[in-house]
Each structure stands twice: as structure tokens, then as C-alpha cells.
Amino acid sequence: MKNIFLAFIIALTTNVINAQYSNMTMPEALYGTTFNLNIHESTKQLVTGNQTITGSINNETFWGPTLFINKGDLVHMNVTNNLNESTTVHWHGMHLPAVMDGGPHQVIPAGTLWQPYWTVKQQAATLWYHPHLHETTHAQMTKGIGGFIIVKDPQEAALALPRTYGVDDIVLALTSRSFNANNTFVSPPSSNRVYGDYMLSNGTLNAQYTLPKQFVRLRILNAEIERGYNLGFSDNRTFYVIGNDGGLLNSPVGVTRLPIHVGERYEILVNLGNDNVGSNIDLKAYNSGQSQSFPGGEPATGGVFGSLLNNTTFNVLHINVGATTANPITSLPTSLITNTYWTAADATVNRTTINITNGQPGPASIPFNFDNTTFSLTMNPKVVNLNDIEKWTIANTNPAVFGHSFHLHDIEFKIVSRNNGTAAAYESGWKDTFFISKGETVSFVGKFDDFADSDVTHPYMYHCHFGGHEDGGMMGQFIVSGALGTNQNETNTSFSLYPNPSSNLLYVNLKDNNTEIYYVTISTITGRVVMMLPQPEWQNGIDISSLESGVYTFQMMDKQTKSLTTRKFIKK
Amino acid sequence: MKKHFFLFFIIAFVFALSGFTSIEKDNLISNFKLKSATTNKWISLSDYKDAKGFIIIFTCNKCPMAKFYSQRMNQMNEKYKKMGVPLLAINSMDTLAYAEESFRKMQIKVKNDQLNFPYLQDKKQVVGKNFKASVTPQAFVIWKQNNKFVVKYEGAIDDNAGDNEKVKNHFLTNAVDQLLKGNEVTVKNSEPFGCKIFYRGIKDKMK
Numbered sequence: 001m002k003n004i005f006l007a008f009i010i011a012l013t014t015n016v017i018n019a020q021y022s023n024m025t026m027p028e029a030l031y032g033t034t035f036n037l038n039i040h041e042s043t044k045q046l047v048t049g050n051q052t053i054t055g056s057i058n059n060e061t062f063w064g065p066t067l068f069i070n071k072g073d074l075v076h077m078n079v080t081n082n083l084n085e086s087t088t089v090h091w092h093g094m095h096l097p098a099v100m101d102g103g104p105h106q107v108i109p110a111g112t113l114w115q116p117y118w119t120v121k122q123q124a125a126t127l128w129y130h131p132h133l134h135e136t137t138h139a140q141m142t143k144g145i146g147g148f149i150i151v152k153d154p155q156e157a158a159l160a161l162p163r164t165y166g167v168d169d170i171v172l173a174l175t176s177r178s179f180n181a182n183n184t185f186v187s188p189p190s191s192n193r194v195y196g197d198y199m200l201s202n203g204t205l206n207a208q209y210t211l212p213k214q215f216v217r218l219r220i221l222n223a224e225i226e227r228g229y230n231l232g233f234s235d236n237r238t239f240y241v242i243g244n245d246g247g248l249l250n251s252p253v254g255v256t257r258l259p260i261h262v263g264e265r266y267e268i269l270v271n272l273g274n275d276n277v278g279s280n281i282d283l284k285a286y287n288s289g290q291s292q293s294f295p296g297g298e299p300a301t302g303g304v305f306g307s308l309l310n311n312t313t314f315n316v317l318h319i320n321v322g323a324t325t326a327n328p329i330t331s332l333p334t335s336l337i338t339n340t341y342w343t344a345a346d347a348t349v350n351r352t353t354i355n356i357t358n359g360q361p362g363p364a365s366i367p368f369n370f371d372n373t374t375f376s377l378t379m380n381p382k383v384v385n386l387n388d389i390e391k392w393t394i395a396n397t398n399p400a401v402f403g404h405s406f407h408l409h410d411i412e413f414k415i416v417s418r419n420n421g422t423a424a425a426y427e428s429g430w431k432d433t434f435f436i437s438k439g440e441t442v443s444f445v446g447k448f449d450d451f452a453d454s455d456v457t458h459p460y461m462y463h464c465h466f467g468g469h470e471d472g473g474m475m476g477q478f479i480v481s482g483a484l485g486t487n488q489n490e491t492n493t494s495f496s497l498y499p500n501p502s503s504n505l506l507y508v509n510l511k512d513n514n515t516e517i518y519y520v521t522i523s524t525i526t527g528r529v530v531m532m533l534p535q536p537e538w539q540n541g542i543d544i545s546s547l548e549s550g551v552y553t554f555q556m557m558d559k560q561t562k563s564l565t566t567r568k569f570i571k572k
Numbered sequence: 573m574k575k576h577f578f579l580f581f582i583i584a585f586v587f588a589l590s591g592f593t594s595i596e597k598d599n600l601i602s603n604f605k606l607k608s609a610t611t612n613k614w615i616s617l618s619d620y621k622d623a624k625g626f627i628i629i630f631t632c633n634k635c636p637m638a639k640f641y642s643q644r645m646n647q648m649n650e651k652y653k654k655m656g657v658p659l660l661a662i663n664s665m666d667t668l669a670y671a672e673e674s675f676r677k678m679q680i681k682v683k684n685d686q687l688n689f690p691y692l693q694d695k696k697q698v699v700g701k702n703f704k705a706s707v708t709p710q711a712f713v714i715w716k717q718n719n720k721f722v723v724k725y726e727g728a729i730d731d732n733a734g735d736n737e738k739v740k741n742h743f744l745t746n747a748v749d750q751l752l753k754g755n756e757v758t759v760k761n762s763e764p765f766g767c768k769i770f771y772r773g774i775k776d777k778m779k
Contacts, residue, residue: 040634040636041634041635041636041637041767042636043636043637043640043733043734045734049731049732049738049740050731050732050733050734050765051637051732051733051734053636053637053765053766053767082634082672084634084635084665084670084767084768084769084770085768085770109669110669110670110770111669111670111671111672180763181763182728182731182762182763182765183765184763184765526668527668528668528669528671530671548671
């Protein structure tokens with residue numbers, strides 16, 4: 001009798017525990033070469049009571065679709081900003097021209113269509129996209145705006161790896177949020193708190209997901225404002241890191257714990273083949289007992305640097321083991337791809353150490369910055385010569401206050417030393433973001449190839465990826481400079497537009513064929529920017545079909561003189 | 573003696589200070605005239621000779637939080653207009669910045685949501701600034717006192733946008749009910765939630 005009662009209690013408890021999980025959202029997958037991304041405000045039922053106002057893209061209510069793109073393809077992005085405020089979209093980890101990069105300089109005003117495009121030159125990798133508007137990144141990231149980009153290539157496709165999206169190959173964006181009394185997110189400008197109280201996995205609280213009994217692939221992104229995650233499984237099983245930010249490693253690296261910091265991505269393989277169907281296992285953040293330099297290691301539960309999750313171990317994903325799929329991956333590949341990494345000896349330029357400065361606590365404190373210089377959009381950029389292989393060294397020693405997540409735009413690099421030692425095996429691949437703890441010095445080597453553009457108004461960025469730190473000015477910029485073009489004589493930047501009026505395609509007729517169009521901005525007659533086209537493919541005609549009928553101004557910036565020439569046209 | 577005198581001074585000072593903070597300066601709203609997308613006519617507060625007060629709701633076309641409330645606003649207007657408290661909705665969004673907030677699109681919203689109240693366009697954003705409206709939706713109750721309109725409530729409409737059935741605090745209608753009974757409003761404000769109203773010419777996040 002007692003046993004029955006006990007069994008009843010256990011059954012009841014199990015039910016309660018099961019009931020607390022919600023099925024994790026898997027973002028919609030988009031394929032092809034043209035992607036329409038509509039950024040807008042949205043609402044999502046996250047906690048009991050009022051829905052939370054969020055930011056999202058397309059059909060998601062938090063976060064955005066996963067974009068699948070192929071190496072070698074020319075991809076076109078139609079990004080519409082339907083927020084009430086300006087934003088930018090940075091293609092994090094993508095090797096592309098600076099003017100397409102979506103950093104703080106490529107501001108998309110509210111209501112504007114921005115049309116960057118590029119040829120995918122890099123190897124298969126897990127990248128992401130997110131807002132990067134200066135002083136507003138923390139707030140716009142908090143809304144939930146962002147998404148994954150998965151680059152595919154033949155080398156990756158030839159390997160026996162899980163790649164059925166949402167089934168044995170999932171994306172997992174880690175972040176946390178706190179809620180105000182009316183269920184809005186705690187966010188700047190009203191609060192500068194950096195750690196959320198509740199874990200969100202792909203925008204789902206208390207997330208669970210069913211994964212098949214076989215090897216599964218998790219593409220994990222730390223999409224936080226500041227918190228790091230020391231990931232591991234609840235039974236301490238070994239799992240395998242197969243990819244870093246910039247692509248697959250040479251071979252899998254077995255770990256039981258994996259720290260992942262803001263902006264970083266890791267692809268991991270986990271063997272669920274020995275688990276019973278119907279059993280479960282938890283992916284957890286073992287953040288208890290971390291040092292106070294580990295973001296989220298602080299013991300406080302309240303205040304700007306406090307959170308209910310701080311210095312605790314908490315669930316990231318409750319995994320239910322489901323039935324094995326057809327054609328499962330049942331073994332771990334012994335090797336992956338052959339990367340040729342740069343070594344310190346390859347660098348022909350050893351850049352002066354970049355020092356992390358300021359940020360000491362106190363009311364009179366200057367926020368964190370680099371080399372005692374707070375970022376401004378017009379600050380002098382560092383100049384890198386096209387095709388140079390450079391070694392950069394970042395020092396977090398003077399004064400050593402806290403850890404940071406350093407991110408470099410434009411290229412993927414190789415970490416060649418950490419505190420004069422070597423980097424961990426799990427981060428031995430191509431990186432664009434890394435954690436630099438208090439007191440540490442990190443060096444990396446990368447080649448700045450392909451996209452020379454000396455335009456200082458569209459530089460690439462390097463910065464701390466903590467929302468509050470970058471908004472506070474812990475950011476610098478650089479340009480990649482190519483051989484100077486032969487100085488042309490004065491260019492005649494005059495042009496005409498035809499047909500005018502037009503309904504679908506608008507063609508440009510340049511007076512001087514040597515004129516190169518660098519930027520086109522189309523505005524309404526009242527001055528509202530409606531289309532922004534960096535280095536447009538104008539020869540094929542500019543598609544204006546999305547515009548409402550009316551009179552518009554067409555502003556052209558020519559590449560050499562950066563002068564602006566304006567014409568009017570009528571959209572039928 | 574000296575000590576007592578000093579103490580007295582302190583007490584008097586504290587009393588004066590607390591007295592000062594407890595005197596609430598009435599937030600007055602002056603008459604305004606805006607064009608209604610519902611009737612295509614200009615409407616002002618002074619047109620409503622018999623109104624005891626108004627429910628003013630700043631809203632817009634695009635905000636998902638604002639969209640939840642069309643039906644509830646219709647119901648409120650239907651109930652309280654008869655009692656001398658009509659509902660006026662105001663769109664103070666910057667029409668130069670947002671094509672979605674044009675008068676024509678407001679008219680479409682009136683038609684689609686069958687709005688039974690005036691949906692006014694605050695094209696110059698003057699009324700929004702006077703109310704210090706910050707998000708959509710944001711509700712105000714203004715009440716006629718000595719031929720002036722005094723703000724009696726400001727904040728959220730209620731505490732659950734997505735599900736009318738699960739509302740626990742009907743902030744706005746509670747305030748109106750209390751005023752109609754001649755009582756003071758017990759909850760004078762709440763934290764509104766929704767999409768931010770950006771005012772043209774104010775350097776904010778509209779870079």
C-alpha cells in the first residue's frame with residue numbers, strides 16, 4: 001500500500017516536472033540565393049500573463065529564420081527595417097565587403113529596404129546575423145532580433161555528419177532575459193542589467209527537444225548580452241567539438257565541458273545511440289563555481305551585474321531521446337577536413353598590441369575601451385593592406401578588470417597564443433570571436449584578403465561583443481586598403497534615369513562610363529529613405545517594384561570622388 | 573534650548589518638504605483639434621459639450637501590442653460614451669518616418685477593425701508631446717474640472733494585451749468607473765507597454 005502511494009507520488013512529481021518544459025522553437029529554414037528579411041516588433045507568450053513585446057524577423061516571434069547559403073553562390077539580401085527605429089544587420093563571421101557588413105556605419109532607417117549582396121567565399125560554417133547599431137545593440141539584441149546563417153560546401157557535404165535540419169542537426173541560440181512587472185523585457189534605456197534571470201533556448205523558456213537515438217549535431221551560439229556558458233551534459237558524457245566560428249576542425253575534439261562566450265559558435269556532435277528511446281538527458285550550463293572574471297560568475301542575484309542564474313548550474317536544453325531516423329549517423333568521423341592554418345611565423349605584420357583599458361568600477365569611471373580611446377563612428381581606422389597576413393595581440397592586463405569577448409569583422413583567424421601558451425584544442429580552428437579573461441593576452445593571425453575599400457565611412461569593426469561594452473565604446477575600426485587606382489581626371493558623375501516614369505526596373509545612363517556607382521539611396525520627396533543599395537548591380541536595372549507610386553529622389557555616390565549626384569524619378 | 577530650537581527647525585523643514593511633495597500639481601490638458609480617420613472630419617475636445625471626461629488612447633497601425641486592443645476599445649467606447657466619457661484614439665507616430673502610419677492606412681484600419689470611435693491623426697505630434705505619450709498603446713483618462721481637463725489616470729489599458737479573458741487589472745476602466753462614481757482614482761498610473769513613439773526633431777534613437 002505504501003509502495004503504491006510512493007509510486008503515485010513519483011508519477012505525480014514526474015508529471016509535474018515534464019509539464020514544466022516547453023517544446024523548443026526551431027527557426028524556419030530559408031534556402032536559395034535571395035533572402036527577404038522583414039525585421040519587426042512582435043509579441044510572444046513567454047511567461048504567464050501578458051505577452052512580451054519582442055523583436056523578430058519574418059514569421060518568428062523572437063529571433064529569425066535560419067539562412068542556408070552555399071559557398072560560391074551570389075546571395076542577395078532584401079532587409080526591410082519595419083521597427084520603429086533605425087537598426088543595422090551585421091552578418092557575423094561572413095567574409096564580405098565592408099559596405100555590405102551591416103556594422104554601425106550601415107544604418108538602416110525605419111521603413112527602409114537595404115540590399116546588400118555578396119559572393120560566399122568561405123567554407124562551411126555556422127554564422128549568425130544581428131543588429132549592430134551603435135549605442136543601441138544591447139537594447140535591440142534584448143528584443144531578440146537575430147538569426148543563424150549556415151554555410152554549406154562540398155567538403156562538408158562529403159562527410160558522414162548529421163545534416164537534417166531540425167531533426168539530427170539543430171541550431172541552439174543561448175540567451176537569458178529578465179521581465180518587468182508587465183512582462184516586458186528588462187532592457188536599456190530603463191535598465192542596464194546585463195544578465196537575465198531566465199534561460200531562453202531559441203527563445204523558449206525551460207526548453208525541451210526530441211533528438212533521435214544516434215549521433216546528433218548541435219550548432220550552438222552564445223547570443224547573450226554578456227553571460228558565458230560552461231556547457232556539459234548531466235551525465236558528464238564526452239561530446240565532440242567539430243566546428244568553431246569559421247568552420248569544421250581537422251578532427252573532432254572530445255570534451256566534457258565547453259565554455260562558450262558571447263558571439264562564439266561551436267558545432268558539437270553528441271552520441272545518443274546508447275540512450276534508450278524515451279529517456280532524457282540535460283544539456284546544462286555548469287556556471288557554478290566559475291571565477292568572477294567569467295561573465296555570469298558573479299554571486300549577486302540583484303543589481304546591474306546580478307541575476308538569478310549567476311554562479312549557478314542551470315538547464316539549457318532538456319533532451320528527450322526519440323526513435324532512430326532512417327540513415328542515422330552512428331559513428332564519429334575520425335577526421336573532418338584539412339585546414340591550413342596560419343602560424344605566428346606566417347605573419348608579415350605584427351600589429352602593436354591592442355590594450356583593453358578603463359572600465360574600473362566607480363561613478364567617475366570611463367567605460368571599457370581600447371587603448372584609452374572611446375569609439376566614435378568617425379574615429380581614425382587602423383589600415384590593413386590587402387592580402388597582408390597580420391598578427392594581432394589583445395592584452396587584458398592594464399588594468400585587468402573583467403573578461404571580454406573579442407570579435408573581429410571581415411575574416412576568420414587562428415588563435416596562435418593565449419598567455420604565451422597555446423589555445424585549447426576545442427578552439428583550435430577558425431575563429432572570429434574569442435573570450436579573453438582577466439589578465440590574459442591573446443594573439444591571432446589572419447589574412448585580410450579579397451575586399452579592399454579605402455572608404456573610411458564604411459570600415460570594418462573590432463570590438464567587445466558584450467552589448468553594454470560595445471555600446472559604451474569598446475570598439476575600434478579598420479579598413480583594408482588595396483593598391484591605389486590610377487588617378488583619373490575629374491569624373492563627370494552626371495547621369496540620367498530611364499524609363500521615367502517607371503514601374504519595375506529603373507536604368508542608369510552614365511555620362512562618363514568610367515564612373516563607378518558606390519552607393520544609391522532612394523528617398524521619398526519628403527525625405528524618407530526607402531531604399532539603400534550598396535554598390536548596386538545597376539547594369540541589370542534597379543528593381544523599384546516594391547515602392548508605392550510617387551515621386552522619388554535617386555542619389556548616386558560615385559566611388560572615386562564620393563560626390564553625390566541626385567535625380568528625380570516617378571514610380572508609376 | 574538651542575538644541576530644541578534646532579530640532580524644531582528640522583521637524584518643520586521635514587514637514588514642509590513632505591508637504592511640498594504631497595501637493596500634486598494637476599496635469600492639465602488643453603483643447604486640441606485633430607482630423608479623424610473614422611469620419612474624415614476635424615474633431616476637438618470642445619465639440620463634446622456634455623462630456624464629463626475622455627478616454628484618450630495613443631495607438632497606431634503597426635504595433636502588434638496596439639493591434640490587440642481594437643475590439644476592447646470598441647467595447648469601452650460603446651459603454652462609456654453613453655455615460656459621458658467618449659473614447660478618442662490618437663496616432664502620434666511620425667508619418668514622415670513611417671509609411672505604415674499614414675492617414676490613408678489609418679482609414680484602412682478603421683474599416684478593417686470596424687472602429688466605432690474617432691481615430692485621430694496627430695500629424696504634428698503636438699498632442700502626443702503634451703500628453704508625454706511614450707508608447708502605443710498608452711491610455712489616459714482626462715476629467716473635466718472647472719472647464720479644464722485634468723489627467724486622472726495614465727498608463728496601460730490593462731495588464732494582458734493578448735488575452736482579454738485573463739486580464740487581472742482593468743486599470744483604465746477601473747479609473748473611469750471610480751470617477752463616474754465621484755470617487756478618487758486609486759491606481760493613478762501603471763507602466764504602459766508597447767512600441768515606442770519617436771518624436772521628430774528629438775535626437776533619440778532615430779539616427
